[in-house]
Amino acid sequence: MSFYRIATLALSASLVSSLAVAGSLTGTVGGGRGSAVVYVNAIAGKTFDPPAKHVTMDQKNLKFQPHVVVVLVGSTVDFLNGDKVQHNIFWPSINGNKKLSHNMGTWPTGEIRSFKFTQTGVVPLLCNVHPEMSGYIIVTPTPYFAEADESGNYKIDNLPDGQYTVSAWKEGKKVVSKPVTVSGNAKLDFSF
Ligand SMILES: [Cu+2]
Numbered sequence: 734m735s736f737y738r739i740a741t742l743a744l745s746a747s748l749v750s751s752l753a754v755a756g757s758l759t760g761t762v763g764g765g766r767g768s769a770v771v772y773v774n775a776i777a778g779k780t781f782d783p784p785a786k787h788v789t790m791d792q793k794n795l796k797f798q799p800h801v802v803v804v805l806v807g808s809t810v811d812f813l814n815g816d817k818v819q820h821n822i823f824w825p826s827i828n829g830n831k832k833l834s835h836n837m838g839t840w841p842t843g844e845i846r847s848f849k850f851t852q853t854g855v856v857p858l859l860c861n862v863h864p865e866m867s868g869y870i871i872v873t874p875t876p877y878f879a880e881a882d883e884s885g886n887y888k889i890d891n892l893p894d895g896q897y898t899v900s901a902w903k904e905g906k907k908v909v910s911k912p913v914t915v916s917g918n919a920k921l922d923f924s925f
Pocket of ligand 1: 792819820860861862863866
């Protein structure tokens with residue numbers, strides 16, 4: 734095979750990879766302070782296995798840490814009490830559905846209680862020992878999610894080309910959803 738033939742083949746291969754069937758979805762979540770999460774809703778014909786590894790939500794210095802945890806539906810969250818005092822965890826609803834409320838109980842330092850989240854949506858975490866404590870679990874339908882940074886920028890990588898509904902959650906606000914067509918890299922902004 735000639736050098737040119739090999740070079741041509743290499744060039745075609747790189748063209749193919751640059752015409753990748755996936756890209757990044759980027760944008761901003763505007764509307765003031767507070768945590769924000771952006772996630773892709775269903776991807777037709779695809780299901781996603783939740784990670785075997787548990788995600789930890791700590792209660793430390795009388796705060797949920799981190800303030801927001803985002804997990805794929807089916808994931809298990811380990812709720813750790815990292816403080817020297819007892820904490821409780823309960824949520825009054827999931828996605829506003831009070832039938833999905835749950836009280837995990839109250840437990841001492843160093844102990845973990847786990848919960849597998851099988852419903853998608855916003856889980857507002859509270860502690861009935863410390864009414865000022867607040868945190869969130871955001872349970873997403875796909876692994877294509879991102880938290881916005883302090884400036885409101887978000888980036889979801891390796892999103893396959895396609896047409897999706899993308900949702901944004903911002904603390905204290907109702908979830909906003911928008912359609913987007915992804916072909917390579919795409920942009921989508923949200924404002925609250
Ligand atoms: Cu507490």
